[in-house]
Amino acid sequence: MQKAWKTDPADSLKVGPGFTLADVDPASTPGFKGDKQAGESVLAAGAVELTALQQRLYARGVEGDERRVLLVLQGMDTSGKDGTVRHVVGMTHPEGVALKSFKAPTAWERRHDFLWRVARQVPAPGMLGVFNRSHYEDVLIQRVHQMAPAAEIERRYGAINEFEAGLADRGITVLKVMLHISPEEQKARLTERLDNPEKYWKYNPADVTERGFWNEYQQAYQIALERTSTEAAPWFVVPADRKWFARIAVQRLLVGALQGLHLTWPLPSFDVAAEQKRLRKS
C-alpha cells in the first residue's frame, strides 16, 4: 500500500456492527496522512496500479476466469459519483470497464421485481463493473417517499443480501461505497451549478426539494448500511466533502479488492515456441 495511507480504507471505512453514519465526519480524511496535493500524486500513482491490476483481470476473463469486480456507488445528489467514475475508473482501460447508471425505473422496469433490471447489468467475467446508483435506490428514495408499501421495502433488504451473496458465489467481488457529504457541502455544490451557465444542465430543481428530506435520507442510509453490509458484500462509507480524498479512497478500495484476487497473467493456451516459428515464416 502507498506510504501516505496510515490505515487501509478497507479497514477504516468499512461498515461493521454498531456503525453509526451520523458519527462519520464528511470532511474527514481517515487513515490518510497528507493534504490535497499529496492526494493528487497518490491518485496518479494509484491509477497506474489500478490499471495494471484491471488488465490482468480482463486478460484472465478472456481466458475463461469467471471473476469480476463490481463497484456500487451511492450517495446524495452532488456527492461526487460521476466525478469518481471519471477520475478513478475512467483512468483505466475502457475495454475492461462496464459502467451502468441507473435512473428512475421506466414503466417497463417497474413491471418487474426491483432486482430484475439490476441482475441484467451484472458485469461479464473479467470486467470492472460500476453501478452509478443501483438497487439501493429501492430502499432509499423509495423508503423516504413511501413509493412502495412498508412490507415490500422491508422485504427488499433480505432480497438484496440474497442477491449479492449469489453474486459473490459466482466469483463477483462486490464493493459498495456510500459517498458521504454534509448538507452544507451539498448547498455549496448546488450553488456552483446555478452560478455557472456551463453547469445548468447538471442542476435539477428536484434536488432542492430532496434536500428538504435530508434527515430522512440519512436515516434510510443508516438502515440500509446496517442491514446490508455483509461479509459477501460489505459497505464502505467514504467521507466525500473533500473530493480528492473520496477519489483516492475509492481507488484504494478497488486496488485492494483486485489485489485480494491474486491475479496472475494467464498461461499461454498455445505452444509459444511453435507459434514464434510459424510467425517468423509468415
Next chain:
Amino acid sequence: MQKAWKTDPADSLKVGPGFTLADVDPASTPGFKGDKQAGESVLAAGAVELTALQQRLYARGVEGDERRVLLVLQGMDTSGKDGTVRHVVGMTHPEGVALKSFKAPTAWERRHDFLWRVARQVPAPGMLGVFNRSHYEDVLIQRVHQMAPAAEIERRYGAINEFEAGLADRGITVLKVMLHISPEEQKARLTERLDNPEKYWKYNPADVTERGFWNEYQQAYQIALERTSTEAAPWFVVPADRKWFARIAVQRLLVGALQGLHLTWPLPSFDVAAEQKRLRKS
C-alpha cells in the same frame, strides 16, 4: 486547429473518388509537421479539447438534443484499435462514452440480418459511441473467407449505405476509421506478444493464419472503402504504423466532427434566480 497540423486529417485522410489503399504509406504522418514527442503533447492538449466538446454533447443529450457521434474503428489485427479506444476515447468522461466491441457473431445473432446486432448498439442521444470492429466485418472477413454467398456479400454494401444514411438522418455523425498498418509492422507487434508473457493473452494463433490472407483483406478493404465512403458516413484511412500518429489523427477527426455540430451549452430549463433563492433558503 492545433498548429502542428498543416492540413486537417478530415481532408487529408478522407476516402474520396479514385482512392487507392495501396497508395497509402502506413508509416507516413500526413499533414502533421512534428515527431513523436510533438505528437504526445498534441495528444494531451487534444484530450482536454475533446473532453470539453464531449461534455457539451452529453449535456445537450440530457436536455433532449438527439445528436450523437459514432466512431467506427476497423483495421487488421494489431492495428491499434484497442489502444486508440484507450488513449483517445478513454481520456474523455466515461459517462458519455458508449463502447461496443463486436466479436464473431453468436448463433443467435447469425439468425438475424447482419445489421440487426449493430442497429441495437447505436449510441443514445448525447453519447460518443465507438464500435471496435463493426458491421464491416461482414464484408471483410466474410468476403475473404466466403462465409456468405457472393450475392449476399454484394447486397451488403448497399444495405450498409442505407443503414448509415438513416443514422445520419437521425442526427448521428458517423465517422469511419480504418487503421492502416503494414504486414511488417503487424509481424513486429505479434512477435512482441509472443516475447512477453504479459501479452500472451492478446495472441491468437488464428492471427498468423489470417496473415496469410493479407492481400485478400487489403482487397476487401479497398472494395469496402470505395463503395461505402459516402457523404453521410465517410471513411478515413489513418496510417497506423506509428501509434502516436494514429492516435492524434483519430482524436483530431473526433474533435473536428464535434466542432462541426456547433454545440452550445443548453439553456436552463428553470428560472435561475428563483432557484438560487429556493436553494439559499433550503
